[in-house]
Amino acid sequence: MTAKETFDRLAEKFPQFELAYVEGKDPAILVQGDNLVELAQHLRDEQEYDYCSSITSVDYPDHFEVVYHLYSWKKEGGPVILKVHADREDPKVPSVVSIWRGADWQEREVWDLMGIHFDGHPNLTRVLMWEGFEGHPLRKDFPGTEDEYAFG
Amino acid sequence: MTMLKTETVTVNLGPQHPSTHGVFRMIVTLDGETIVDLEPVVGYLHRNHEKIGEKNNWIQNTPFTDRLDYISPMSNEFAYVLAVEKLAGIEPPERAKYIRIIMVELNRIINHMVAVGFLLNELGCFFTPMFYALRWREFLMDLYEMTAGSRMMPNYFWIGGVAADLPEGFLPECKELVAALPGFIDEYERLITDNEILQMRCRDVGILPPDVAVAYGCTGPLLRASGVPYDVRKAEPYSIYDRFDFDIVAGTVGDVLDRYLVRIAEMRQSVKIVEQALRDLPGGETATPKKKTFRPAEGDVYHRIEAPKGELGFYLVSDGSVNPYRYKIRSPSFVNLQALPYMCKGHKIADAVIILGSIDITLGEVDR
Amino acid sequence: MQSIQGILEFVDQIFVNLSLWFSSLLANYLPDWGVTFIMMFATVLVLVIFGLASIIWINVFERKLLGRLQDRYGPNRFGPWGLLQCVADMIKLLTKEDITPSRADRLVYNLAAVVPVVATFLVLAVLPFGRGMVAADLNVGFLYIVAVGSLGTIGIFMGGWASHNKFALLSGVRAVAQMISYEIPMVLSVVGVLLLVGSLSMVSIVEAQGDWRLPFVVLQPLAFVIYFTAAVAEVNRSPFDLPEGESEIVAGYHIEYTGIKFAMFLLAEYINAFSICAIATTVFLGGWQGPILPSWAWFFIKAYTLYFVLIWLRGTLPRLRVDQLMNFAWKTLVPLALANLMLTALLAKLVPAHSLVGAVAYLLVNIVVIVCIALVKYPGWKRGKREVVLVPRSTAPQARGS
Numbered sequence: 001m002t003a004k005e006t007f008d009r010l011a012e013k014f015p016q017f018e019l020a021y022v023e024g025k026d027p028a029i030l031v032q033g034d035n036l037v038e039l040a041q042h043l044r045d046e047q048e049y050d051y052c053s054s055i056t057s058v059d060y061p062d063h064f065e066v067v068y069h070l071y072s073w074k075k076e077g078g079p080v081i082l083k084v085h086a087d088r089e090d091p092k093v094p095s096v097v098s099i100w101r102g103a104d105w106q107e108r109e110v111w112d113l114m115g116i117h118f119d120g121h122p123n124l125t126r127v128l129m130w131e132g133f134e135g136h137p138l139r140k141d142f143p144g145t146e147d148e149y150a151f152g
Numbered sequence: 153m154t155m156l157k158t159e160t161v162t163v164n165l166g167p168q169h170p171s172t173h174g175v176f177r178m179i180v181t182l183d184g185e186t187i188v189d190l191e192p193v194v195g196y197l198h199r200n201h202e203k204i205g206e207k208n209n210w211i212q213n214t215p216f217t218d219r220l221d222y223i224s225p226m227s228n229e230f231a232y233v234l235a236v237e238k239l240a241g242i243e244p245p246e247r248a249k250y251i252r253i254i255m256v257e258l259n260r261i262i263n264h265m266v267a268v269g270f271l272l273n274e275l276g277c278f279f280t281p282m283f284y285a286l287r288w289r290e291f292l293m294d295l296y297e298m299t300a301g302s303r304m305m306p307n308y309f310w311i312g313g314v315a316a317d318l319p320e321g322f323l324p325e326c327k328e329l330v331a332a333l334p335g336f337i338d339e340y341e342r343l344i345t346d347n348e349i350l351q352m353r354c355r356d357v358g359i360l361p362p363d364v365a366v367a368y369g370c371t372g373p374l375l376r377a378s379g380v381p382y383d384v385r386k387a388e389p390y391s392i393y394d395r396f397d398f399d400i401v402a403g404t405v406g407d408v409l410d411r412y413l414v415r416i417a418e419m420r421q422s423v424k425i426v427e428q429a430l431r432d433l434p435g436g437e438t439a440t441p442k443k444k445t446f447r448p449a450e451g452d453v454y455h456r457i458e459a460p461k462g463e464l465g466f467y468l469v470s471d472g473s474v475n476p477y478r479y480k481i482r483s484p485s486f487v488n489l490q491a492l493p494y495m496c497k498g499h500k501i502a503d504a505v506i507i508l509g510s511i512d513i514t515l516g517e518v519d520r
Numbered sequence: 521m522q523s524i525q526g527i528l529e530f531v532d533q534i535f536v537n538l539s540l541w542f543s544s545l546l547a548n549y550l551p552d553w554g555v556t557f558i559m560m561f562a563t564v565l566v567l568v569i570f571g572l573a574s575i576i577w578i579n580v581f582e583r584k585l586l587g588r589l590q591d592r593y594g595p596n597r598f599g600p601w602g603l604l605q606c607v608a609d610m611i612k613l614l615t616k617e618d619i620t621p622s623r624a625d626r627l628v629y630n631l632a633a634v635v636p637v638v639a640t641f642l643v644l645a646v647l648p649f650g651r652g653m654v655a656a657d658l659n660v661g662f663l664y665i666v667a668v669g670s671l672g673t674i675g676i677f678m679g680g681w682a683s684h685n686k687f688a689l690l691s692g693v694r695a696v697a698q699m700i701s702y703e704i705p706m707v708l709s710v711v712g713v714l715l716l717v718g719s720l721s722m723v724s725i726v727e728a729q730g731d732w733r734l735p736f737v738v739l740q741p742l743a744f745v746i747y748f749t750a751a752v753a754e755v756n757r758s759p760f761d762l763p764e765g766e767s768e769i770v771a772g773y774h775i776e777y778t779g780i781k782f783a784m785f786l787l788a789e790y791i792n793a794f795s796i797c798a799i800a801t802t803v804f805l806g807g808w809q810g811p812i813l814p815s816w817a818w819f820f821i822k823a824y825t826l827y828f829v830l831i832w833l834r835g836t837l838p839r840l841r842v843d844q845l846m847n848f849a850w851k852t853l854v855p856l857a858l859a860n861l862m863l864t865a866l867l868a869k870l871v872p873a874h875s876l877v878g879a880v881a882y883l884l885v886n887i888v889v890i891v892c893i894a895l896v897k898y899p900g901w902k903r904g905k906r907e908v909v910l911v912p913r914s915t916a917p918q919a920r921g922s
């Protein structure tokens with residue numbers, strides 16, 4: 001099943017979610033933050049995408065984006081990629097820990113380095129930086145980002 | 153008889169510890185000798201690799217990925233280079249593809265030797281199995297030094313091929329080693345695998361059921377030992393893995409003994425792949441011509457490989473400039489480590505150390 | 521022939537004659553009680569110096585042998601073949617800074633380093649190193665060894681407690697549990713031999729083996745194995761070195777010790793290991809008896825051969841976990857030792873002493889017991905070798921391209 005077919009099937013099943021299809025080398029499905037948990041639940045239970053491989057966050061100029069790569073160890077085919085946008089001032093995304101336990105530390109890492117808050121996460125503390133560190137290092141506006149290196 | 157009320161003791165298996173594979177801390181709550189709770193604390197080796205990756209340009213990141221999982225550096229480079237080639241649509245020449253497979257599979261053997269040797273070291277064999285495994289690892293490292301110039305940070309892969317062709321003496325020496333390796337693995341197994349004490353210590357210790365393993369996102373030998381035959385080389389074949397004939401090794405129970413046996417068997421499978429690659433190695437050039445600056449098209453891509461420790465993935469976002477916009481590493485050790493508290497509860501403190509050893513983490517990868 | 525006999529006799533008794541000469545020298549200047557007094561001191565001095573000096577070659581022997589087992593050389597920098605490595609290590613340890621944890625119990629902390637060493641040297645006093653070469657031929661020799669050898673456990677626990685460190689305490693607790701548990705099979709296995717000898721004195725045990733013209737290992741092989749295993753656990757050597765090697769893998773009861781106090785613990789461990797080899801030699805292998813070579817040479821050959829086996833065990837076997845260790849002691853070794861004792865007692869009544877028939881009877885009974893154990897345990901050993909499964913393809917065979 002290609003990514004477009006997956007998207008079509010999901011859009012058919014959840015017309016109220018307003019899913020969007022993002023083109024590219026790895027086509028993705030753009031999901032609203034509020035609908036994420038229900039869509040993820042459906043993907044895990046009905047379509048057997050029970051392996052959450054990676055949760056990433058990207059700092060775009062006007063918004064944050066959280067990218068989920070979901071695989072199924074039983075089915076063939078590539079990943080289902082979900083993208084969620086969060087606004088810059090107060091980035092909040094619901095947590096999918098209740099659906100995939102492996103999202104635990106990955107969401108903590110996103111919180112730690114990018115500052116996106118995950119609602120419903122049982123223990124959202126810093127994992128790579130030390131407790132008490134101020135700021136979120138991977139953001140583009142973190143002090144020191146603009147330093148020039150001697151090369152590059 | 154009523155149960156005596158006892159207090160739990162919190163013990164810190166601190167960052168400096170001979171058996172935690174690096175600076176890694178475990179806060180263990182003990183009731184006598186039994187573990188009630190375990191909290192891993194990571195981040196002591198955090199070097200903000202991802203942000204530095206954004207400052208480097210695409211080509212400079214290739215040697216930079218060596219520093220992630222420093223036990224198997226070729227795999228890191230491989231994953232990164234494949235992701236960039238997917239993003240930019242570059243196809244390396246055939247010879248380069250075969251050379252890469254040889255290097256990466258040898259790397260798998262190297263990594264598993266370190267993993268098995270250090271696991272047995274933590275069991276208390278006082279370095280003897282470790283030295284035996286490391287002796288053979290040295291022979292493989294000699295091959296790396298011959299080809300790439302360095303044992304540990306080889307910096308051998310380029311975007312579009314490999315840095316240099318194989319030197320003169322490589323092929324005969326590699327063939328000789330590959331012919332001798334199965335004999336060594338047999339000897340190793342004869343020496344230690346059936347040892348009564350090893351079986352007693354490792355059987356039914358740290359069992360990870362398959363559904364829990366998949367839910368935690370575990371990959372690699374940890375997942376396969378639990379009985380889930382999932383290997384990225386077969387599930388989503390990348391590079392030229394579909395041309396080779398090898399098997400996925402799966403365990404049955406999911407305890408420490410299974411992980412040990414899976415790693416030993418995977419070494420044999422890697423030997424098979426290297427033999428086939430050496431047999432089929434074509435001639436030709438080893439790299440596509442390099443441009444002065446490398447600017448891939450805009451877009452994002454996620455590419456994953458089966459690194460020796462699990463599924464290593466790179467998520468790269470390009471905005472058309474010479475630096476990556478986002479450079480994210482999905483490291484297997486980081487995700488696998490989440491299963492540690494689940495596996496350790498109810499066991500003794502001595503088991504926590506060998507369970508950690510059987511997960512096979514490298515702090516460079518966990519903390520980046 | 522006579523002259524060769526004479527030479528062998530002379531070499532054999534060289535140390536005894538030396539001490540006799542020395543005491544007669546003193547008798548010229550001192551009254552009787554003075555001579556006794558000085559001789560006692562001299563004996564103790566010789567024993568202590570012997571103990572300390574033997575560390576040098578034992579340590580190097582151990583490290584080089586471990587190295588060879590591990591496909592490497594072992595120390596080979598200091599002195600020819602690395603023989604002075606231990607001297608270098610001792611100098612290093614003696615010049616290290618002496619750190620005491622701030623909340624440690626000072627007196628106990630300092631004493632704890634000394635107690636195991638004292639216990640070890642006390643054991644050396646009753647070992648017959650050769651014909652007529654025993655420091656104190658007590659008629660309760662073996663009982664004395666058991667009593668004094670347990671003092672080492674106290675020292676370890678003192679060290680664990682006084683260090684004010686959770687790891688050290690845990691390790692000290694484990695050490696006490698382990699050493700107490702393994703005392704019992706160790707003693708019980710030797711009691712079988714004592715029944716055959718009829719006396720507790722170490723010298724008479726050796727002489728009894730002369731009367732039988734066979735070492736007791738032939739008459740009591742099961743007891744020898746039990747004794748050796750239990751003794752290895754007593755002295756905290758691998759594969760039973762939980763208190764020291766593992767304990768969350770950081771050194772255990774001597775975590776907080778540096779410099780000379782740490783050297784004391786190491787000293788105690790090495791000499792302890794040697795003394796259990798020496799006891800095993802005396803009780804089971806015939807002590808100093810043997811043709812041609814001087815008696816003290818035979819004693820040391822046998823003792824160092826057993827030490828070689830100890831090092832071999834250390835380099836090869838993994839460590840046991842604490843509950844497996846305790847299970848092994850109480851559920852396996854103690855019943856076996858008791859069974860051995862019972863059978864020996866039975867045979868001692870039935871079979872004539874000092875006869876070949878008797879020896880064969882003992883050997884046969886032991887073999888029957890061992891075979892029975894093997895038959896009972898054999899199904900367990902064949903319990904099912906764990907294999908991995910080779911799956912030719914994953915459940916997701918579709919390729920997605922490179």
